[in-house]
Amino acid sequence: MAKRRVETMEENRAKLIVAARKAFAEKGYSAASMDELTAEVGLTRGALYHNFGDKRGLLAAVVDQIDSEMALRAQEIGVRAGDDWKGLLAEGAAYIEMALVPEVQRIVLLDGPAVLGDPSKWPSQSSCLQATRRTVERLIAQKALKPVDAEAAARLLSGAALNAALWVAASDDPQHVLPKAIYTFHALAGGLLTKPA
Amino acid sequence: MAKRRVETMEENRAKLIVAARKAFAEKGYSAASMDELTAEVGLTRGALYHNFGDKRGLLAAVVDQIDSEMALRAQEIGVRAGDDWKGLLAEGAAYIEMALVPEVQRIVLLDGPAVLGDPSKWPSQSSCLQATRRTVERLIAQKALKPVDAEAAARLLSGAALNAALWVAASDDPQHVLPKAIYTFHALAGGLLTKPA
DNA sequence: TAGCCGACATACGCGCCGTATGTCAAATTA
DNA sequence: TAATTTGACATACGGCGCGTATGTCGGCTA
Numbered sequence: 025m026a027k028r029r030v031e032t033m034e035e036n037r038a039k040l041i042v043a044a045r046k047a048f049a050e051k052g053y054s055a056a057s058m059d060e061l062t063a064e065v066g067l068t069r070g071a072l073y074h075n076f077g078d079k080r081g082l083l084a085a086v087v088d089q090i091d092s093e094m095a096l097r098a099q100e101i102g103v104r105a106g107d108d109w110k111g112l113l114a115e116g117a118a119y120i121e122m123a124l125v126p127e128v129q130r131i132v133l134l135d136g137p138a139v140l141g142d143p144s145k146w147p148s149q150s151s152c153l154q155a156t157r158r159t160v161e162r163l164i165a166q167k168a169l170k171p172v173d174a175e176a177a178a179r180l181l182s183g184a185a186l187n188a189a190l191w192v193a194a195s196d197d198p199q200h201v202l203p204k205a206i207y208t209f210h211a212l213a214g215g216l217l218t219k220p221a
Numbered sequence: 222m223a224k225r226r227v228e229t230m231e232e233n234r235a236k237l238i239v240a241a242r243k244a245f246a247e248k249g250y251s252a253a254s255m256d257e258l259t260a261e262v263g264l265t266r267g268a269l270y271h272n273f274g275d276k277r278g279l280l281a282a283v284v285d286q287i288d289s290e291m292a293l294r295a296q297e298i299g300v301r302a303g304d305d306w307k308g309l310l311a312e313g314a315a316y317i318e319m320a321l322v323p324e325v326q327r328i329v330l331l332d333g334p335a336v337l338g339d340p341s342k343w344p345s346q347s348s349c350l351q352a353t354r355r356t357v358e359r360l361i362a363q364k365a366l367k368p369v370d371a372e373a374a375a376r377l378l379s380g381a382a383l384n385a386a387l388w389v390a391a392s393d394d395p396q397h398v399l400p401k402a403i404y405t406f407h408a409l410a411g412g413l414l415t416k417p418a
Numbered sequence: 419t420a421g422c423c424g425a426c427a428t429a430c431g432c433g434c435c436g437t438a439t440g441t442c443a444a445a446t447t448a
Numbered sequence: 449t450a451a452t453t454t455g456a457c458a459t460a461c462g463g464c465g466c467g468t469a470t471g472t473c474g475g476c477t478a
């Protein structure tokens with residue numbers, strides 16, 4: 025075999041993160057057992073504490089990964105919709121839809137903030153938040169948006185979007201209320217426009 | 222003495238809730254020990270499990286209480302500012318400021334949703350949410366707001382407000398960013414107006 | 419190839435939760 | 449008022465999960 029040490033370490037880290045995404049998503053952070061989790065991938069807690077420090081460290085790594093994936097995907101959708109006002113709306117809608125995925129909801133929106141604190145203190149500092157802030161800054165520079173504080177706007181927009189998603193997901197008929205959520209989000213975001221549509 | 226049984230029971234329930242508010246606020250839900258908590262008010266876990274079923278039940282009771290207090294206070298501030306558009310803005314600002322209180326943040330905004338699930342499934346069904354929904358419904362009936370879904374609007378507004386509060390609280394200089402948050406909230410909410418100011 | 423280093427396994431102690439059982443005062447009935 | 453019941457709460461028990469300290473075996477370096 026003669027496997028490199030760093031290779032196997034990377035592999036094990038990856039395996040643990042994969043298992044953690046599943047366990048945290050299905051059982052929630054506190055109910056997820058580290059013994060079970062590690063055993064599922066043929067390891068023990070020793071590997072976990074060596075690689076991630078503690079249970080929170082593993083959660084941080086998972087959150088970081090999911091958050092990055094989300095930001096990337098939302099930005100793709102955003103730029104595809106245009107580098108103007110349409111782009112911001114599409115980005116917001118993308119966040120709402122991504123937040124419907126149980127994994128995202130449970131880990132990033134519920135347990136993440138509760139266990140790790142404010143997203144701005146995450147290792148990724150919330151890529152999602154930063155991405156929308158940059159978009160807002162660009163639109164303000166283009167005079168398309170009112171000269172509000174970009175950070176504040178990003179927070180409010182993402183907060184609205186993510187909370188809307190929680191509502192949609194908790195409703196009886198998600199596919200029916202989703203358009204309402206997106207429509208209302210559009211209306212709300214329109215408040216930032218310098219010249220209303 | 223000759224105390225009534227129901228009296229002492231009410232007293233004990235109240236004492237436990239008071240202690241729980243403090244413990245949950247200071248240590249967070251998972252780190253709060255039920256043994257310590259009950260001992261502080263001269264009881265044991267027996268009383269707790271008899272009155273509230275389990276740890277989550279106690280949290281639910283605490284969340285319910287705080288949520289009710291918040292809704293009451295916000296509505297007071299809202300009607301004082303007027304039964305029109307101004308009232309909704311004042312209500313939103315009130316939520317932002319209340320969410321700065323560590324107790325509210327930790328218990329209602331972070332641990333509450335993570336442990337108890339979506340606010341719509343809480344015993345109080347989130348009085349805050351219901352209050353702003355009613356306000357929005359009234360304003361829509363007055364044609365002051367666009368005919369959006371009231372539930373959706375309430376969710377988005379409260380989500381924006383509460384997330385803004387988390388941002389303000391996590392910032393280095395809360396008193397400096399608070400006005401930015403409120404200003405941006407006003408701008409955002411303006412998107413719902415039929416005729417922009 | 420000999421020795422070291424580090425990634426991971428093993429073993430231990432502690433705290434905490436939930437439940438099953440016990441107890442004693444207040445409430446009820448005659 | 450005395451006997452009986454009720455139920456609010458205390459006590460005792462079992463189990464699980466986390467974090468840490470210590471052991472081990474394979475790759476890495478000289």
